[in-house]
Amino acid sequence: MEDPVVQVGDPVLRATAADVPLADIPSERVQEIIRHMETVLDAEQDGAALAAPQIGVPLRIFVLSRRVFGPEGPEKLASKDPHFVFINPTITRRSKRLERMDEGCLSVRGRYGTIRRHTRATVHAYNEHGQPFTRGASGLLAQAFQHECDHLDGTLFTDAAEKVWDVETTKHKR
Ligand code: ZN
Secondary structure (H helix, E strand, C coil): CCCCCCCCCCCCHHCCEECCCHHHHCHHHHHHHHHHHHHHCCCCCCEEEHHHHCCCCCCCEECCCCCHHHHCCCCCCCCCCCCEEEEEEEEEEEECEEEEEEEECCCCCCCCCCEECCCCCEEEEEECCCCEEEEEEHHHHHHHHHHHHHHHHHHHHHHHHHHEECCCCCCCCC
């Protein structure tokens, strides 16, 4: 069966994704892309987040897993923050501090690595209704922000990882 997530080697993963014109956010086309991303991510047992280029769409959108980041999820973030859809995200602040973190990617199946990430990051974005918001995060969410924004600039974690190894199963792929 064809992989629903675009895999490394496909040029769409190396392109710089385009901003979504704000007037297009309510359009059926953009809403359908968001729904499709959520469906694909939801089907991944270990998926934490997904960027639009990973479904072959070169637009600046990423979505977070409600299973991982929702109120019942291990990260328990959504009780205070309802945002799972990030359109035209920009990282506006990063901690000076970096930390080595283990990381995987749904577009690099079977590989895992160690990468240095900022321990905190703040993202400004628009939600699925076109409303702007700002979200600061630490831990796994801050890591996801950096990983997803990298995707929108055509960067994969393996480009900067200090160490990459083969695995059979991993958790929290993005
Ligand atoms: Zn990824």
